[in-house]
Amino acid sequence: TQLLEQSPQFLSIQEGENLTVYCNSSSVFSSLQWYRQEPGEGPVLLVTVVTGGEVKKLKRLTFQFGDARKDSSLHITAAQPGDTGLYLCAGTYNQGGKLIFGQGTELSVKP
Amino acid sequence: ETGVTQSPTHLIKTRGQQVTLRCSSQSGHNTVSWYQQALGQGPQFIFQYYREEENGRGNFPPRFSGLQFPNYSSELNVNALELDDSALYLCASSEDWFGEQFFGPGTRLTVL
Secondary structure, rough: OOOOOEEOOEEEEEEEOOEEHHHHEEOOOEEEEEEEEEEOOOEEEEEEEEOOEEEEEOOOEEEEEEEOOOOOEEEOOOOHHOOOOEEEEEEEEEOOOOEEEEEEEEEEEEE | OOOOOOEEEEEEEOOOOEEEEEEEOOOOEEEEEEEOOOOOOOOOOEEEEEOOOOEEEOOOOOOEEEEEEOOOOEEEEEOOOOOOHHHEEEEEEEOOOOOOOOOOOOOOEEEO
């Protein structure tokens, strides 16, 4: 069974703090995506990583793919209240179309 | 360019009933994937339709069935509803079966 473990499950921080969310699996991904989901909406893709060791930056968000392609992290610098939401990692295996999601990290950034 | 749309937005059913959820894919996309998201959980893959054929199925019982039409829109049917079927049902469309998936806003199903 292919599982994605995401941690932490909940995170409540003050505006301006930094945070890191982790996504781990015992299986090798062909690609990994990070999504952000707001209440009442579907997930919105933030980034896709496909190469082991890859690092991608999106403004204050930094995404890293592990060398062995089994883990990933999302780091947010100087969090803002607008970053509040559910962050989901999702992986694909063997270039398949099925997305395996982690259970999500609920982030709350207080002003 | 119109994004992925889903209908209805919300739905309330009772145990044992049947339900049909609908999804219109984004223009130019030939693949639709369906996911179930229980409260506080990540989405779980139900199945995918590629060019009107089922192209992969998750660990869901046969009472979950689907259809894709020639215009690539799709339906998800659930028979004999159970309380645990209460969830947000998401559909996502992509240009091909392995392409980036774009999600709709979901249908919130409540089973009483």
